[in-house]
Amino acid sequence: MFTKSKKITIYPAIKEDRQYLANLIHFGSYIHRHLDWRPALDWIGRSPFLVARQGSEIVGALACPPDPPKVAWIRLFAVAHGVNPEQIWEEVWSEARLQLLEIADTMKVAVIPLHEWFFRLLEGSQFESSHRVIVLSWEPGERPPARNHPWLSLRSMTLNDIPDVEKLDAAAFGGVWQNTAACLEIAFLQSAVATIAELDNEPVGYQISTASQMGGHLARLAVLPKYHNQGVGYALLDHLLNQFEQRGAHHVTVNTQHDNLASLALYRKAGFRLTGEEYPVYEWIP
Numbered sequence: 001m002f003t004k005s006k007k008i009t010i011y012p013a014i015k016e017d018r019q020y021l022a023n024l025i026h027f028g029s030y031i032h033r034h035l036d037w038r039p040a041l042d043w044i045g046r047s048p049f050l051v052a053r054q055g056s057e058i059v060g061a062l063a064c065p066p067d068p069p070k071v072a073w074i075r076l077f078a079v080a081h082g083v084n085p086e087q088i089w090e091e092v093w094s095e096a097r098l099q100l101l102e103i104a105d106t107m108k109v110a111v112i113p114l115h116e117w118f119f120r121l122l123e124g125s126q127f128e129s130s131h132r133v134i135v136l137s138w139e140p141g142e143r144p145p146a147r148n149h150p151w152l153s154l155r156s157m158t159l160n161d162i163p164d165v166e167k168l169d170a171a172a173f174g175g176v177w178q179n180t181a182a183c184l185e186i187a188f189l190q191s192a193v194a195t196i197a198e199l200d201n202e203p204v205g206y207q208i209s210t211a212s213q214m215g216g217h218l219a220r221l222a223v224l225p226k227y228h229n230q231g232v233g234y235a236l237l238d239h240l241l242n243q244f245e246q247r248g249a250h251h252v253t254v255n256t257q258h259d260n261l262a263s264l265a266l267y268r269k270a271g272f273r274l275t276g277e278e279y280p281v282y283e284w285i286p
Contacts, residue, residue: 030079040076048096060088074111109284110176136272146238157194172222218254
Protein backbone atom coordinates (compact mmCIF):
# COMPACT_ATOMS: atom_id res chain seq x y z
CA MET A 1 0.00 0.00 0.00
CA PHE A 2 1.26 3.49 -0.83
CA THR A 3 1.10 6.45 1.50
CA LYS A 4 1.15 9.95 0.02
CA SER A 5 1.87 13.17 1.90
CA LYS A 6 3.44 16.47 0.83
CA LYS A 7 4.15 15.00 -2.61
CA ILE A 8 6.29 12.24 -1.09
CA THR A 9 5.34 8.62 -1.71
CA ILE A 10 6.28 5.93 0.80
CA TYR A 11 6.41 2.31 -0.33
CA PRO A 12 8.25 -0.95 0.52
CA ALA A 13 11.70 -1.29 -1.04
CA ILE A 14 11.94 -3.78 -3.91
CA LYS A 15 14.95 -5.35 -5.55
CA GLU A 16 14.71 -2.94 -8.49
CA ASP A 17 15.45 -0.12 -6.05
CA ARG A 18 18.77 -1.59 -4.99
CA GLN A 19 21.08 0.45 -7.21
CA TYR A 20 19.16 3.67 -6.52
CA LEU A 21 19.42 3.00 -2.80
CA ALA A 22 23.12 2.26 -3.13
CA ASN A 23 23.55 5.66 -4.79
CA LEU A 24 21.51 7.29 -2.03
CA ILE A 25 23.74 5.74 0.64
CA HIS A 26 26.88 6.83 -1.23
CA PHE A 27 25.84 10.36 -2.17
CA GLY A 28 23.17 11.29 0.39
CA SER A 29 23.68 14.12 2.88
CA TYR A 30 22.27 12.33 5.94
CA ILE A 31 23.22 8.68 6.39
CA HIS A 32 22.87 6.36 9.35
CA ARG A 33 24.01 2.77 8.98
CA HIS A 34 23.91 0.21 11.76
CA LEU A 35 27.25 -1.36 12.70
CA ASP A 36 26.31 -4.80 11.49
CA TRP A 37 27.63 -7.99 9.90
CA ARG A 38 24.93 -7.72 7.26
CA PRO A 39 24.94 -4.91 4.63
CA ALA A 40 21.93 -2.62 4.88
CA LEU A 41 20.65 -3.41 1.39
CA ASP A 42 20.51 -7.12 2.17
CA TRP A 43 17.39 -6.34 4.21
CA ILE A 44 15.40 -5.49 1.07
CA GLY A 45 12.37 -7.76 1.06
CA ARG A 46 12.00 -7.65 4.84
CA SER A 47 9.49 -5.29 6.46
CA PRO A 48 9.74 -2.50 7.32
CA PHE A 49 12.17 -1.38 4.63
CA LEU A 50 10.62 1.79 3.28
CA VAL A 51 11.55 4.06 0.40
CA ALA A 52 10.57 7.73 0.12
CA ARG A 53 10.14 8.88 -3.47
CA GLN A 54 9.53 12.43 -4.66
CA GLY A 55 8.59 12.50 -8.32
CA SER A 56 10.99 10.13 -10.05
CA GLU A 57 13.70 10.46 -7.40
CA ILE A 58 14.34 8.32 -4.33
CA VAL A 59 14.97 10.88 -1.59
CA GLY A 60 15.00 8.74 1.55
CA ALA A 61 14.91 5.26 3.04
CA LEU A 62 14.41 3.58 6.41
CA ALA A 63 15.13 -0.08 7.18
CA CYS A 64 14.25 -1.57 10.59
CA PRO A 65 13.02 -5.16 10.09
CA PRO A 66 12.72 -7.19 13.32
CA ASP A 67 15.52 -9.70 13.91
CA PRO A 68 14.97 -11.46 16.32
CA PRO A 69 11.16 -11.29 16.11
CA LYS A 70 10.49 -8.60 18.75
CA VAL A 71 13.66 -6.53 18.35
CA ALA A 72 14.12 -4.11 15.44
CA TRP A 73 17.41 -2.27 15.02
CA ILE A 74 17.38 0.74 12.72
CA ARG A 75 19.68 -0.68 10.05
CA LEU A 76 19.51 2.28 7.68
CA PHE A 77 18.17 5.80 7.51
CA ALA A 78 19.25 7.83 4.49
CA VAL A 79 18.21 11.20 3.06
CA ALA A 80 19.25 12.69 -0.27
CA HIS A 81 21.18 15.91 -0.71
CA GLY A 82 19.02 19.02 -0.41
CA VAL A 83 16.11 17.21 1.28
CA ASN A 84 14.86 17.98 4.79
CA PRO A 85 15.77 14.98 6.99
CA GLU A 86 13.07 15.83 9.54
CA GLN A 87 10.34 15.61 6.91
CA ILE A 88 11.61 12.28 5.56
CA TRP A 89 12.00 10.86 9.06
CA GLU A 90 8.45 11.82 10.03
CA GLU A 91 7.09 10.17 6.87
CA VAL A 92 9.00 6.89 7.01
CA TRP A 93 9.08 6.44 10.79
CA SER A 94 5.32 6.99 11.04
CA GLU A 95 4.72 4.17 8.55
CA ALA A 96 7.43 1.90 9.98
CA ARG A 97 6.04 2.27 13.49
CA LEU A 98 2.60 1.12 12.34
CA GLN A 99 4.08 -1.89 10.55
CA LEU A 100 6.15 -2.87 13.58
CA LEU A 101 3.15 -2.70 15.90
CA GLU A 102 1.23 -4.95 13.53
CA ILE A 103 4.03 -7.51 13.88
CA ALA A 104 4.18 -7.35 17.70
CA ASP A 105 2.69 -4.90 20.19
CA THR A 106 5.71 -5.45 22.47
CA MET A 107 8.26 -4.52 19.81
CA LYS A 108 11.51 -2.87 20.89
CA VAL A 109 13.27 -0.59 18.41
CA ALA A 110 16.94 0.16 19.06
CA VAL A 111 19.52 2.35 17.39
CA ILE A 112 23.09 3.51 17.96
CA PRO A 113 23.10 7.08 16.56
CA LEU A 114 26.49 8.42 15.49
CA HIS A 115 25.45 11.91 14.35
CA GLU A 116 24.01 14.89 16.19
CA TRP A 117 21.26 15.40 13.60
CA PHE A 118 20.02 11.86 14.22
CA PHE A 119 19.99 12.36 18.00
CA ARG A 120 17.57 15.23 17.52
CA LEU A 121 15.24 13.23 15.29
CA LEU A 122 15.17 10.28 17.70
CA GLU A 123 14.54 12.37 20.78
CA GLY A 124 11.66 14.08 18.99
CA SER A 125 10.07 10.67 18.35
CA GLN A 126 10.08 9.38 21.94
CA PHE A 127 13.30 7.38 21.65
CA GLU A 128 15.18 7.39 24.95
CA SER A 129 18.80 6.73 25.80
CA SER A 130 18.94 3.36 27.60
CA HIS A 131 22.66 2.69 28.02
CA ARG A 132 26.06 3.11 26.37
CA VAL A 133 28.40 0.91 24.37
CA ILE A 134 32.04 1.43 25.31
CA VAL A 135 35.19 0.36 23.46
CA LEU A 136 38.25 -1.36 24.94
CA SER A 137 41.56 -2.18 23.27
CA TRP A 138 44.31 -4.72 23.98
CA GLU A 139 47.94 -4.73 22.89
CA PRO A 140 50.28 -7.76 23.03
CA GLY A 141 51.89 -8.21 26.43
CA GLU A 142 51.87 -10.31 29.56
CA ARG A 143 48.57 -11.36 31.07
CA PRO A 144 47.52 -13.87 33.72
CA PRO A 145 47.53 -17.43 32.36
CA ALA A 146 44.20 -19.18 31.94
CA ARG A 147 43.39 -21.63 34.68
CA ASN A 148 44.05 -25.26 33.84
CA HIS A 149 40.67 -26.93 33.38
CA PRO A 150 41.12 -30.53 32.19
CA TRP A 151 37.34 -30.80 31.89
CA LEU A 152 37.11 -27.91 29.41
CA SER A 153 38.03 -28.26 25.73
CA LEU A 154 38.32 -25.58 23.07
CA ARG A 155 37.88 -26.22 19.36
CA SER A 156 37.22 -24.32 16.14
CA MET A 157 33.58 -23.52 15.40
CA THR A 158 31.89 -25.00 12.33
CA LEU A 159 28.65 -24.21 10.53
CA ASN A 160 27.10 -27.26 12.19
CA ASP A 161 27.51 -25.52 15.55
CA ILE A 162 25.21 -22.61 14.68
CA PRO A 163 21.99 -24.10 16.18
CA ASP A 164 23.77 -24.73 19.49
CA VAL A 165 25.43 -21.30 19.36
CA GLU A 166 22.02 -19.66 18.87
CA LYS A 167 20.66 -21.38 22.00
CA LEU A 168 23.76 -20.43 23.96
CA ASP A 169 23.58 -16.84 22.74
CA ALA A 170 19.90 -16.53 23.72
CA ALA A 171 20.71 -17.80 27.22
CA ALA A 172 23.61 -15.37 27.63
CA PHE A 173 22.13 -12.19 26.15
CA GLY A 174 18.84 -10.45 26.75
CA GLY A 175 16.91 -7.47 25.46
CA VAL A 176 18.06 -5.98 22.18
CA TRP A 177 21.36 -7.88 22.13
CA GLN A 178 20.18 -11.34 21.09
CA ASN A 179 21.13 -12.72 17.67
CA THR A 180 19.31 -15.13 15.40
CA ALA A 181 20.88 -18.18 13.78
CA ALA A 182 20.96 -16.40 10.41
CA CYS A 183 22.88 -13.47 11.89
CA LEU A 184 25.29 -15.75 13.75
CA GLU A 185 25.95 -17.70 10.57
CA ILE A 186 26.87 -14.52 8.70
CA ALA A 187 29.13 -13.52 11.59
CA PHE A 188 30.82 -16.93 11.54
CA LEU A 189 31.40 -16.77 7.78
CA GLN A 190 33.09 -13.38 8.20
CA SER A 191 35.17 -14.44 11.19
CA ALA A 192 38.94 -14.85 11.44
CA VAL A 193 38.80 -16.89 14.64
CA ALA A 194 35.69 -18.61 16.00
CA THR A 195 35.88 -20.96 18.96
CA ILE A 196 33.61 -23.30 20.91
CA ALA A 197 34.19 -24.18 24.58
CA GLU A 198 32.83 -27.61 25.50
CA LEU A 199 32.21 -29.51 28.69
CA ASP A 200 31.50 -33.22 28.22
CA ASN A 201 30.78 -32.48 24.53
CA GLU A 202 28.22 -29.80 25.49
CA PRO A 203 28.85 -26.28 24.13
CA VAL A 204 29.07 -23.96 27.15
CA GLY A 205 30.65 -20.90 25.52
CA TYR A 206 31.81 -19.42 22.24
CA GLN A 207 33.57 -16.46 20.68
CA ILE A 208 33.55 -14.97 17.17
CA SER A 209 36.24 -12.48 16.10
CA THR A 210 37.14 -10.65 12.91
CA ALA A 211 40.51 -9.42 11.64
CA SER A 212 41.93 -6.47 9.74
CA GLN A 213 45.42 -5.58 8.52
CA MET A 214 46.27 -4.01 11.87
CA GLY A 215 44.60 -6.30 14.35
CA GLY A 216 41.46 -8.04 15.47
CA HIS A 217 38.03 -7.36 16.90
CA LEU A 218 36.22 -9.60 19.37
CA ALA A 219 32.70 -9.36 18.00
CA ARG A 220 30.91 -11.80 20.31
CA LEU A 221 31.75 -13.80 23.43
CA ALA A 222 29.15 -15.67 25.46
CA VAL A 223 29.10 -18.27 28.22
CA LEU A 224 26.10 -20.15 29.58
CA PRO A 225 25.04 -18.37 32.78
CA LYS A 226 25.45 -21.48 34.96
CA TYR A 227 29.15 -21.58 33.99
CA HIS A 228 29.91 -17.94 34.80
CA ASN A 229 32.89 -17.32 37.09
CA GLN A 230 34.37 -20.73 36.30
CA GLY A 231 37.07 -19.59 33.90
CA VAL A 232 35.27 -20.44 30.65
CA GLY A 233 35.14 -16.86 29.38
CA TYR A 234 38.78 -16.20 30.22
CA ALA A 235 39.85 -19.48 28.57
CA LEU A 236 38.11 -18.40 25.36
CA LEU A 237 39.60 -14.92 25.58
CA ASP A 238 43.13 -16.16 26.32
CA HIS A 239 42.96 -18.61 23.41
CA LEU A 240 41.76 -15.85 21.08
CA LEU A 241 44.51 -13.43 22.11
CA ASN A 242 47.11 -16.17 21.60
CA GLN A 243 45.76 -16.65 18.08
CA PHE A 244 46.04 -12.95 17.28
CA GLU A 245 49.51 -12.70 18.82
CA GLN A 246 50.68 -15.50 16.54
CA ARG A 247 49.28 -13.56 13.58
CA GLY A 248 51.24 -10.46 14.58
CA ALA A 249 48.20 -8.36 15.50
CA HIS A 250 49.08 -4.95 16.93
CA HIS A 251 45.85 -4.63 18.87
CA VAL A 252 42.47 -6.25 19.51
CA THR A 253 39.30 -4.28 20.26
CA VAL A 254 36.01 -5.21 21.88
CA ASN A 255 32.72 -3.41 22.63
CA THR A 256 30.52 -3.98 25.65
CA GLN A 257 27.78 -2.23 27.59
CA HIS A 258 28.96 0.33 30.14
CA ASP A 259 27.06 -1.46 32.92
CA ASN A 260 28.17 -5.02 32.07
CA LEU A 261 30.51 -5.27 35.03
CA ALA A 262 31.29 -8.95 34.55
CA SER A 263 32.47 -8.40 30.97
CA LEU A 264 34.49 -5.34 31.96
CA ALA A 265 36.24 -7.31 34.71
CA LEU A 266 37.04 -10.13 32.29
CA TYR A 267 38.52 -7.85 29.64
CA ARG A 268 40.51 -5.81 32.14
CA LYS A 269 41.99 -8.99 33.61
CA ALA A 270 43.36 -9.82 30.15
CA GLY A 271 44.86 -6.33 29.75
CA PHE A 272 42.16 -4.51 27.80
CA ARG A 273 41.94 -0.78 28.47
CA LEU A 274 39.20 1.76 27.81
CA THR A 275 39.80 3.81 24.68
CA GLY A 276 37.44 6.63 25.62
CA GLU A 277 35.13 5.85 22.70
CA GLU A 278 31.52 5.31 23.63
CA TYR A 279 28.20 5.28 21.80
CA PRO A 280 24.71 5.78 23.23
CA VAL A 281 22.00 3.21 22.60
CA TYR A 282 18.51 4.65 22.10
CA GLU A 283 15.36 2.55 22.40
CA TRP A 284 11.71 3.03 21.52
CA ILE A 285 9.20 0.84 23.30
CA PRO A 286 5.44 1.18 22.63
